[in-house]
Amino acid sequence: MSTVVLDSVTKVYPGGHLAVDRMSLRAEEGELLVLLGPSGCGKSTLLRMIAGLEEITAGDLYLDGKHANDLAPRDRDVAMVFQNGALYPHRTVRGNISFPLEIAKADPNMVRERVVELSRALHIDETLDRRPGTLSGGQRQRVAMGRAIVRQPSLFLMDEPLSNLDAGMRTELRMEISSLVRALGVTTIYVTHDQVEALTLADRIAIMNRGVLQDVGTPGQIYNDPATAFVAAFLSSQQLNLLSAAVRTPQNQYISLDFGLHHITMPWTDPRAYAVSQHTGSQIIVGIRPDGLTPVPDGTEGPHFTGRVRALEYHGHEWLAYLEVGIPAVAAPEPTPSTVNGHANGNGHAAHGTPSRVRTMMRRFISGGDNVHPAEETTPTPGSGHHRRADIIVRLGSRPVWRAGEVGHVAVDLSRLMLFTAQGNRIDPPRR
Ligand SMILES: Nc1ncnc2c1ncn2[C@@H]1O[C@H](COP(=O)(O)OP(=O)(O)OP(=O)(O)O)[C@@H](O)[C@H]1O
Numbered sequence: 001m002s003t004v005v006l007d008s009v010t011k012v013y014p015g016g017h018l019a020v021d022r023m024s025l026r027a028e029e030g031e032l033l034v035l036l037g038p039s040g041c042g043k044s045t046l047l048r049m050i051a052g053l054e055e056i057t058a059g060d061l062y063l064d065g066k067h068a069n070d071l072a073p074r075d076r077d078v079a080m081v082f083q084n085g086a087l088y089p090h091r092t093v094r095g096n097i098s099f100p101l102e103i104a105k106a107d108p109n110m111v112r113e114r115v116v117e118l119s120r121a122l123h124i125d126e127t128l129d130r131r132p133g134t135l136s137g138g139q140r141q142r143v144a145m146g147r148a149i150v151r152q153p154s155l156f157l158m159d160e161p162l163s164n165l166d167a168g169m170r171t172e173l174r175m176e177i178s179s180l181v182r183a184l185g186v187t188t189i190y191v192t193h194d195q196v197e198a199l200t201l202a203d204r205i206a207i208m209n210r211g212v213l214q215d216v217g218t219p220g221q222i223y224n225d226p227a228t229a230f231v232a233a234f235l236s237s238q239q240l241n242l243l244s245a246a247v248r249t250p251q252n253q254y255i256s257l258d259f260g261l262h263h264i265t266m267p268w269t270d271p272r273a274y275a276v277s278q279h280t281g282s283q284i285i286v287g288i289r290p291d292g293l294t295p296v297p298d299g300t301e302g303p304h305f306t307g308r309v310r311a312l313e314y315h316g317h318e319w320l321a322y323l324e325v326g327i328p329a330v331a332a333p334e335p336t337p338s339t340v341n342g343h344a345n346g347n348g349h350a351a352h353g354t355p356s357r358v359r360t361m362m363r364r365f366i367s368g369g370d371n372v373h374p375a376e377e378t379t380p381t382p383g384s385g386h387h388r389r390a391d392i393i394v395r396l397g398s399r400p401v402w403r404a405g406e407v408g409h410v411a412v413d414l415s416r417l418m419l420f421t422a423q424g425n426r427i428d429p430p431r432r
């Protein structure tokens with residue numbers, strides 16, 4: 001068992017590409033820490049630096065409390081599994097798994113026992129005498145995992161080990177990885193760009209964008225209480241509703257989030273009221289997940305939006321509705337070098353930018369799905385004068401309670417509103 005501490009670790013590749021920017025992070029003993037982020041954000045680079053396969057440009061790495069920047073990979077007691085863990089084709093499954101122990105000249109009886117035990121845990125005990133060429137992709141990944149973990153390393157690093165498998169196999173193996181590493185108690189850092197994998201597997205998730213740590217916490221913490229608009233959008237399985245609002249505090253009696261045609265009143269008793277009031281007179285970004293909105297009958301009291309139902313979408317287990325509410329759409333904050341590379345603050349939260357996947361997602365939402373608005377080529381800020389209207393996405397459950405074209409009303413769950421500055425950082429600090 002082992003702890004991993006990254007202290008302001010930075011990687012600049014030859015040629016000057018900044019792949020990891022001052023990452024500070026700690027993996028606790030026995031923890032399953034998931035590194036999550038879009039393609040190219042630096043996850044593999046970070047994992048390879050921990051394994052000793054990539055040189056650390058600046059900052060410090062500590063393994064089990066010992067400074068490890070210059071430690072040779074073989075002295076780190078680390079095992080790593082990659083996306084397509086290459087196996088020895090001429091060895092049987094048994095021979096592949098036992099190989100690291102044979103090299104270490106372990107007692108053959110112990111090796112035999114250990115291989116059988118591990119193959120049972122990985123559900124490949126029936127394949128022990130077969131060669132890798134005769135196995136399915138999922139079975140091969142299990143063998144690769146068995147071979148990596150057979151030495152009982154202090155630290156287990158996995159780089160997207162399931163991404164080549166089909167959906168069913170991914171789900172199955174995901175559960176097995178989770179129970180295996182927990183049963184062994186080995187500290188594990190698991191890299192993925194799949195938010196479902198991260199949410200279901202992790203003890204804690206560290207989410208990165210463009211080499212910068214955005215947020216770290218338990219799945220519940222970062223899903224319900226994300227540090228940035230990027231994190232909120234990245235973790236939403238459905239599109240996150242992002243709306244621009246002006247903050248007003250009429251006669252200091254209450255806080256009004258002014259969406260143009262609509263406004264929502266936040267009482268001073270709301271725990272976020274003081275933080276939001278600091279933005280009086282400014283535009284902020286309000287994030288609402290589709291499940292924070294509930295269709296209600298006309299005339300219902302309390303915070304709500306009203307609009308025309310533009311479209312309904314059937315998703316098998318539920319219906320989604322697109323409600324045209326006449327609210328100015330927000331343009332996602334574009335990254336600028338100073339914010340993208342901004343150093344994480346004390347909580348590990350950083351000023352940040354928004355990756356292209358999320359930008360595209362937001363654009364689709366902003367432009368109503370078809371035409372790209374010219375303003376998107378520039379760097380608009382929320383409320384900077386373009387008044388396209390937003391569709392907000394509402395979950396209807398298994399029955400479409402609305403018809404396209406009719407007027408719909410949705411109650412807004414105030415406690416589910418996520419409030420961000422125009423740059424996309426949380427207005428009220430996340431509770432960690
Ligand atoms: N050897 C290298 N030389 C130069 N640049 C590199 C090298 N390896 C990676 N990069 C760049 O560093 C950035 C981070 O790459 P990395 O492989 O760590 O991303 P990732 O988060 O693992 O992405 P993915 O999810 O696609 O695997 C990318 O922009 C990549 O192009």
Ligand SMILES: [Mg+2]
Nearest residue numbers: 043044045159
């Ligand atoms: Mg990678």
